[in-house]
Amino acid sequence: MSTINFAAREINCKIVYYGPGFCGKTTNLKHIFSKMPANLRGDMVSLATEDERTLFFDFLPLDLGTVQGFKTRFHLYTVPGQVFYNASRKLILRGVDGIIFVADSSPNRLRANAESMRNLRENLKEYNLDINEIPVIIQINKRDVPGALSVEMILRVIDPERKFAYYEATAHEGVGVFETLKAASKGVLEKLSQPK
Numbered sequence: 001m002s003t004i005n006f007a008a009r010e011i012n013c014k015i016v017y018y019g020p021g022f023c024g025k026t027t028n029l030k031h032i033f034s035k036m037p038a039n040l041r042g043d044m045v046s047l048a049t050e051d052e053r054t055l056f057f058d059f060l061p062l063d064l065g066t067v068q069g070f071k072t073r074f075h076l077y078t079v080p081g082q083v084f085y086n087a088s089r090k091l092i093l094r095g096v097d098g099i100i101f102v103a104d105s106s107p108n109r110l111r112a113n114a115e116s117m118r119n120l121r122e123n124l125k126e127y128n129l130d131i132n133e134i135p136v137i138i139q140i141n142k143r144d145v146p147g148a149l150s151v152e153m154i155l156r157v158i159d160p161e162r163k164f165a166y167y168e169a170t171a172h173e174g175v176g177v178f179e180t181l182k183a184a185s186k187g188v189l190e191k192l193s194q195p196k
Contacts, residue, residue: 002097002192004070011070012058013188014077014095015181018120019102020112021081024141024171028102029055029078031177054078054092061185067192074185081116090123098135098188100180102171103158105140105148110157117158135187138166139180144173 002013017025033044041059058075079089101120103113121131138159140151151168159166165183169176 002188003095005073009070010060010073011067011192012073012075013097013185013192014075015098015100015184015188016092016096017076017078017100017102018089018093018116019079019081019141020104020109020116023081023102023104023109023113023116024139024169025078025081025102026055027171028100028139028141028169028177028180029057029076031171031174032059032076032181033057035174035178054080054088067189072185072189072192074188076181086119086123089119090126093123094127096124096129096134097191098137098184099131100137100139100184101158101164102139102141103154105142105154106145107147107149110149110153113154114157132163135184135191136164137180137184137187138164139169139171139176140166141169141171141176143168143175144170 002011004011017028019025033041036059042057044055044057047054055078058073060071060073077092079092101117124131140154155166167176167180169180171177
């Protein structure tokens, strides 16, 4: 969960972008990084092995205010999309404060979305975390692909009880990217502000 840096008077929060392979997690982070002023963000770090890639950077949003006099710094991570990198996915989820689940609207990706959401729930359980107690935002990405699955169909599969807010996006054009991040950040800050 969030950590406090008393010297810098900052609370560090972790938001993880989760979803199937090639759904747009990396595209989201690259777009955010490119639009963020350099003085408010850290370096983009890419942890790559032969077949997988995890991106990370942190930023200090000035428009979200403070929590009990502390600035908030958000650390954004992507997980590898392919299920066979599950050990990496689990490791990246450690200490998570908020999740953006990126669903792929491509017609042949409904099963991949479902498997990735199931995998997310399983991995959170290993840390004794309940998905319903963590701020989760769903981003329904790739709305511009030919034959895009309906929002209704995607939600029926990954969030049948409609517990999570969602945003439609076309991340490679920057559409819906910051709206999703702002909603997730706001959810994390609201949870931090709740009395324990």
